[in-house]
Amino acid sequence: MNTKNLAYVRPEMIAPAPAPLSTRSASGWIRINLLATPKDAALTILAVALLVWLLPGMINWLFVQAAWFGTDRSFCTTAVQGGIKPNGWSGACWAFVGDRFQQFMFGRYPLDERWRPVLVAILFIALLVPILMPKLPRKGLNALLLFVGLPIVAFFLLHGGAFGLQKVETPLWGGLMVTLILSFVGIAVSLPVGILLALGRRSTMPVIRVICVTFIEVIRGVPLITVLFMANVMLPLFLPTGWTIDNFLRALVGVAIFASAYMAEVVRGGLQAIPKGQFEGADSLGLSYWQKIRLIIMPQALKLVIPGIVNTFIGLFKDTSLVSIIGMFDLLGIVQLNFTDTTWISPVTPITGLIFAGFIFWLFCFGMSRYSAFMERHLDTNLKR
Structure with a gap:
């Protein structure tokens, strides 16, 4: 027997390798995500240094020296700590937000009737939460x-x-x-209309395709402000003589039209990502066109473009602030309107109001983003080995 051919045989067992580093602990997460390479470590140190430099001043202005309670601007002239500042004003004037909070929520809606929008909000939450929970029946x-x-x-x-x-x-x-009414109507209308426009743009019928392409390209080629002006000025021209249409309804129509055009392109991207074999397989089963779209194609297409759909929803939610140009005051518009109130006019009032409005917008947009990530994980059918 030739022992040269057995030289590769290991004469002893391999020593046990050390256990992999845990990523479940805080130190493990930091090591993997923040200090994995020298470049990551340098960027982490730079980011921490920047936060140490910025955060104390921000926290001091936003919370420590802020004026939390009061009925006019005089309550924002002194700091909570350290006496009067050199410029005579405190940090953030949250007393302004507290005093005008109900107006920021409801506008000039009559005080005695504000239980009605509160009831609508409760009904909206009661119906929205179950539809967002995938396991609940009767969707x-x-x-x-x-x-x-x-x-x-x-x-x-x-x-x-x-x-x-x-x-x-x-x-x-x-x-x-x-803001919420415009966003809800825009979202509820834009998704189904956008799906129909996307299907129409891919239609083999020339008339349908030309109409859908023209609508999408014209609306996407102009800013939302233009669409709102057109809805506000031109929409009444299509009504019979003596008829009129409410300004708020005009804004709803303009926002829904604008969002539908963008949604159509997002959905079309999902349809183009579906392999041709899926269409052919549906045809081989003898399904009609609408059965094929409803049962086979559209569920796959919408799953692929969830990030794009939610991105459109987030953009629509923020763009509602443009309705102030046609006389409607959303959250941002009503906050800006109060900057000229002589009771609260001060150097710190505008920035405080804008921070409050920005936080509310961020809160809703972040919620939509997190739910989008949840749905992506829930609908993910890729088997990860």
């Missing part, structure tokens, strides 16, 4: 109540004029209430 009924029943109930509650409710004209609406 069809829930969606019908949320997207059909709630708008009807909300209209009679908010506008009034029926069932013994005082009529509240839409020019009195404002604040976060207007």
